[in-house]
Amino acid sequence: MKKIIITLSVVVAIFLLIYASLVIYVFHLSKQDTKVKSTAIVVLGEKAISGTSCFGPRCQQGFVANPHYNVCLESRINQAVYLYKSHYAPKILMSGGFDNGTKVSEAETMKLIAEKDGVPVADILVETKSTSTYQNLAFSQKILNKTGLHSTIIVTDPSTNARAGLVASSLHYSYSLSPDMNSPCSHAFNYIFREPLAIIYYFLTGKI
Numbered sequence: 001m002k003k004i005i006i007t008l009s010v011v012v013a014i015f016l017l018i019y020a021s022l023v024i025y026v027f028h029l030s031k032q033d034t035k036v037k038s039t040a041i042v043v044l045g046e047k048a049i050s051g052t053s054c055f056g057p058r059c060q061q062g063f064v065a066n067p068h069y070n071v072c073l074e075s076r077i078n079q080a081v082y083l084y085k086s087h088y089a090p091k092i093l094m095s096g097g098f099d100n101g102t103k104v105s106e107a108e109t110m111k112l113i114a115e116k117d118g119v120p121v122a123d124i125l126v127e128t129k130s131t132s133t134y135q136n137l138a139f140s141q142k143i144l145n146k147t148g149l150h151s152t153i154i155v156t157d158p159s160t161n162a163r164a165g166l167v168a169s170s171l172h173y174s175y176s177l178s179p180d181m182n183s184p185c186s187h188a189f190n191y192i193f194r195e196p197l198a199i200i201y202y203f204l205t206g207k208i
Contacts, residue, residue, distance in 0.1 A: 022196035029162035030186065035178035038151035040125075040144060041089045043080045044136045044164060045096020045106035046073040046157075046185075069113065072157065072185035077110055079180040080155045081117045088178075089153055092119060093143060095127040095136040133160060133198075134207045137167050150174055157183045159190035163199055166208040 047070050080092050092114060096106025107126040114124055127143055130136045137154075144152065151174045156164050158179040168175045202208045 019196055019200075022199055023192055026159065026162045026191050026195045026199075029165060029177075030158035030179065030191070032161060033178050033181070034176040035083065035088055035153050036176045037087070038089045038153050038174075038176065040091040040093050040149040040151070041080050041083050041153045041155060041178075042093045042095060042137070042140050042144075043076050043110060044133060044154065044156040044160065045094070045110070045130065046070055046076060047099050048073055048096070048104045048106045048109035069109065072183060073106070073110065074113060075180045075183045075185070076155055076157070077113045077117065078182070079178060081114055081119055083153055083155070083178060084114075084119055084123070091123050091125060091147075091149060093125040093127060093140055093149075093152075095130055095140045097129050097131045097135075133163055134167050134202065137164070137171055137173065141171055141173065152176075153178050155180060157186045157190070159186040159195050163195055163202065163208075166199065167202065170208045 083089060084092055094107040094110035094114070096110065098105050105128055107128045111121075111124050111126055115121055125143055125147065127136070127140045130139045133156075144150065152168075153176050154164050154168060154173075155178055158181060161177055161179045165175075165177055199208070
């Protein structure tokens, strides 16, 4: 029994050490902007429309739906448009499938926002089937290869920067990272729980 307790204690200690290291890694990578001139900017998707769902007590307090573009998504597009207009890349690829519930295409919504911000439609590509960070990059890679775009700047929230980089490396991308540092959506929960756990999951399932 004593050996079992010691073994379990060692396993827990190792897990906690790995987990703490991942939290530090996610925080560290969130501040890394490594952008270099490339052939395309790849924007990872996010829920397109906010203000349409009602959860918990507020449903009983006269909730009124007020659909609008998700500010997290708009913030990523702002970063991509800045990179495009600063001549870091001549093309932008919007990657994102359909939201559950609203059935709105993330990629098509991103395309509309970028067009309104002055990006010519001819310079915008879309990938409309992905539902995760891994799929964003895996499905986008096929489009990039077909169109001869072989170097990319990946745009996402700061908290997702680490996971995006790990996936891009595993898929043998030629890439740099340029997270949206002004994102209002990189909360402490993402850094401490969501992203470290997602990285562990991706590792265990062979995605990184």
